[in-house]
Amino acid sequence: MKMIWLIAAREYAENVKTKGFWIGILLFPMILIAVFFFQSMLAESAPTRHYILIDQSGQYAPAVESAIRQEHQRRILQEFVAYVIEHRKEANPEQTVASADAQINQLIDDVDAGEVAAMDQWLDNGGLNFALTLATPYLREDAPPFVAPREQFIQAPLPEGVNASAAPEEIIEQIRPWLSGQRQLRVESSNGSDEESGDLFALILIPAQVNNSILRPSAVPLAMNQSGAGIQYWARNLTDVRLPNAIERSINTTIRNNEFAARGVDAGIVREVQRTRLPVSRLDPSAEQGQEAVGVADQFRQWAPVGFVYLIFVSLMQSVQYLLSNTIEEKSNRIIEVLLASVTPLELMMGKLLGIGLSGITTIIAWLLSFLAFILFYPGNQAEVLGQFLDVLLSSDLIPYFVFYYLAGYALYSGIFLAIGSLCNTLKEAQSLMMPMIMILMLPLATMTYIAQDPNGPVARIMSWIPLFTPFTMMNRAAADPPLLDVIGTTVVLLLSIALVLWLSGKIFRQGVLRTGQPPRLVEIARMLRHRH
Amino acid sequence: MQDNVLELTRVSKRYGAFTAVDDISFAIPRGTIYGFLGPNGAGKTTTIRMILDILRPDSGSINILGETSALNVRQRIGYLPEEKGLYKKMKVWAIISYFATLKGMDKRAAKTRAFELLETYGLKDYAEAKVESLSKGMGQKVQVLSAVAHRPELVILDEPFSGLDPVNQEVLEQLINDMATAGQTVIFSTHIMQHAERLCDRMLLIAKGRKIFDGTITDARAIIPRRVILECQGDISPIMKMEGILGVIEKNVGNTDTNGTRQWELQIHEQANPQLILQRCFENGIPLSRFDYTQPSLHDVFVQLVGNDAREHHFR
Structure with missing residues (x-):
């Protein structure tokens, strides 16, 4: 031995x-450290993205703008919830996390579902400031002030010499140097009013006859990849899909609201119906009574x-x-x-x-x-x-x-x-x-x-x-x-x-x-x- | 009964059809330096492995330090295998003391002993070096030291001299002599006869797995008769019938060189006096150009005894 x-x-x-x-x-x-460290690093260092919006139909610009605003509010909300959890006074941690999770899920769900009204309400109430006032009693005294994230998507003015009312093909031809990164936009600097140059991230082009491309269940479906049908989203970056997704959601909500109106349905009722839900409680029979x-x-x-x-x-x-x-x-x-x-x-x-x-x-x-x-x-x-x-x-x-x-x-x-x-x-x-x-x-x-x-x-x-x-x-x-x-x-x-x-x-x-x-x-x-x- | 540290009785080992060791018996008295000689592939290493009970003999019995298996007395044995190797990443002193502790030495004593040995045998400066930084020869010295650090009664060294330069060969000879002086029994195998000649009290010669000779160095020399080489122009018949001369062989018969010099080899009796032969030559007016009397070396004995086998092996 x-x-x-x-x-x-x-x-x-x-x-x-x-x-x-x-x-x-x-x-x-x-x-372990790298994963957590880089995650928060990446979240903070997300670059500002400039986009150009050309709405020839004159119907959808507000929807696009609201989509981008929602995207931004959603980020603020997420950060805010994380901030509250981090700096709250000691309470029952698990419960706080769980209920905060539930609240943020509800909010994000609502925003996703195109709850313009919910968002408007949050903004009308003073948005972030209102939420801060509500949350302050529950925060520790030494908590640092909440810093809202910067706006990530910023609308840039049309470069000079580009005619917004020209045919879509023509506009694309004119803006192509900016889209491909050969030319830089003159944009407002992030820290002041000085102008600086920036990349054009995306061009959102809504043709005048865009309504002809609306797909309805009764219609014979068009080939999905038909280039240029509907709203055109031009961008070299194929991986950051938040912007096109938000725009698509927001515009579809607008179109559906228009459809409700055209068919004589009250959009408000529909929205209420859509927000109706029955929660599913997940229970574990092997757990103690009351802890299921x-x-x-x-x-x-x-x-x-x-x-x-x-x-x-x-x-x-x-x-x-x-x-x-x-x-x-x-x-x-x-x-x-x-x-x-x-x-x-x-x-x-x-x-x-x-x-x-x-x-x-x-x-x-x-x-x-x-x-x-x-x-x-x-x-x-x-x-x-x-x-x-x-x-x-x-x-x-x-x-x-x-x-x-x-x-x-x-x-x-x-x-x-x-x-x-x-x-x-x-x-x-x-x-x-x-x-x-x-x-x-x-x-x-x-x-x-x-x-x-x-x-x-x-x-x-x-x-x-x-x-x-x-x-x-x-x-x-x-x-x-x-x-x-x-x-x-x-x-x-x-x-x-x-x-x-x-x-x-x-x-x-x-x-x-x-x-x-x-x-x-x-x-x-x-x-x-x-x-x- | 004589105090033998090791006795082998009719030991054999076969690998399939090949017989590595064939019916070998010998005994080693305590306190001797015992040489294991034989050409490559003679069965030296197999015999040593059987002595150590790393291999089991197919037949025959081994008695080592009063036990039937070396495993029972392994703390009293030191062993250096034929193929040398050490843990490359370990420090020199640590490896010596590790092997000593495996032989039952106390940790602290083993460390002290390691430094003591390194100092005595000229490796003091390398005590803290890693084994991988040593030259092959130095590594081998370290390994020898690690095999004997625990002061075993019986030391078995398999080819300890191979790969050492002449200076370190001398250091090793000194180590072996030191151990014998301290009463330890040393067995070593080699195919370099000079070492055996200088060191051994007794030797065992094996070839093709069979014992060819077992005895003292003097006994070994006696196997070959002593010789006198003569060279002269003319004839040596007057001395041919002298007492003590066992035989006369003329070398290069009928092939004399230009001035007619011929060469003879006289085999003489062990007790015969070569001075008398020289005197007889002068008395008979034989014009000697060479008179050469040499003791047969162990090398000659080796070649004489196993020469044919070794060459056969070589050409096989």
Whole structure:
């Protein structure tokens, strides 16, 4: 036993000294920080976009303008809700988040549905200022003032020499240099009244005869891609679709209102009908009475196992790869012979498993700690949401599941990879033997989303009974209260398989480590397994 | 009964149809330096692996330090394998002390011992260096030190001299002698006869898996008769019938060079005195141009005993 510890201690110390180990440990928190940091950076640095609106029909300019105004108000609303959540006085955080979420969803839904009236009402009430007055009592005293986001879409004047009443084709020809970025617009500077140059982001051209292109259910549908039909939106940027989408929504609302009027229907009634809704409460029968309402946290609890499966996979891959290359190093250096003159093959194998297993656990603990530190020190509401997730995790029984299946998975796969390593002299040789194992390891990863959605379905149950998949699949199902038969049965099968795999790979290991030359064929491996030392 | 640290009795090992070690028996007394000699592929490494119980013999028995398996006494054995290798990323002192702790030494004692050895054998400046920064020869010295750091009773070194420069070969010889002085038994294999000649008390010669010779260096030399080489113009018949001369062979018969010089090799008895032969030559007026008396070297013994096998192997 002392020898096992000595070997484990060396393996651990050497592994911890490698660059790869530290890259592995640091990568996770760095990704975490980068994701959050860049997200907020991107949101703040959204560029100002200039557009030109030419409405030859004279009917839709107000609709387009209102669409852009709505887009802007929506952003203000979003930012404002985030601001309130961040700087509110301490209350019941989960409830605040949940109800604020519900409110913002309602508002965004309304704005999406073309609720011009709702928007007008919000503006009539003083808009942002009114909301601020309402919210102030609930904010902490030291909260910084709310800074509304800049307007992102700004209408630019028509460049000189362009005739707004010319034929559409002609206008496009004239504006093309600006659209293609060859020429710059003279626009108002963002910080003062000085003029500066800016790119033309988009041209919205509404032809005079645009009403002829209105599509009605009774009409024979036109080819959708017919160029130039309806309103023309010209822009080189194909990815930022907020502007065209907002315009389309807003104009369609206007057209529908016109249709209501033409058919003698009261648009106000229609709007009221559209705003009528019946909420669907999501309830969980397995929760305690009075706690059945499904919140964000509950959903998270259901999905958390997927994260754990992924964690097991990543950590396992790292550990077994290290185990493999380390065994091959000892073999190709012939250090193994000195070691075997000092310790038994079993002691050597167990020492390796233990040492590298411990360094894998160290990585996971470091990840969890950095996750925790991130939650504690990162300002902002996203981190608070993460903190709630952490509470959910710690209060659930997922952690013991994770610890057990991590260790079981490690024991199972490390035994196999150690045996492979003992048979090969170079990593290149090992690769061909590793391929099938990697493929097998990929399967639980490929099915993990599916199994999370159908945790007690036939696929999940069958995979649970295959020992190579048990650690992953059972972890995946951990939150869904799998039948007791599955939990106990698969655990027994898994433990038996681990014992068998370690015993067999011990046999292969003790014969493989002293082998030289080509990796053996299957027949030879079978002979090794039968061999009695 | 003599105090033997190692006894092999009729040990054989086969790999399929190939017999690597064939019915070998020998015993090694405590405190000796014992040479394992033989051409490449003779079965030296296989024998050593069986002694260490890394391989099991197919038949025969091994008694090592009073046990049937080296695994039971592995803390009392030090082993340097034929193919040398160390963990590249470890520090020199750390690797010596690691292997010593694997042999049961206390951690602190192992560290002290590592620095002590490095100082004694001229590697003090490299104690904190990583193994990968060492030259091959230095790495090999480190490995030898790591094999013997725990002061084992029995040291087995497989080809310890290969790859070392003459200076370091001497350092290693010194180390082996030091250990013998301290009462440790040293077994080493080599195919360089000079080392065996200088160091060994006893030696074992194997070829093609069979034991060819086992005994002291003096015994080995006795296998080849002593020789005297004579060169002269004319005939040496007056001395041919001398007492103590076992045989006379004329070299290059009928192929004399321009001035008619002929060469003979006289094989003489071990106790015969070469001075007498020289005296007899003068008495008989034989005009010697060369009189050469040499002790047979171990090299000659080696070539004599396994020469044919080794060459066969070479051409195979």
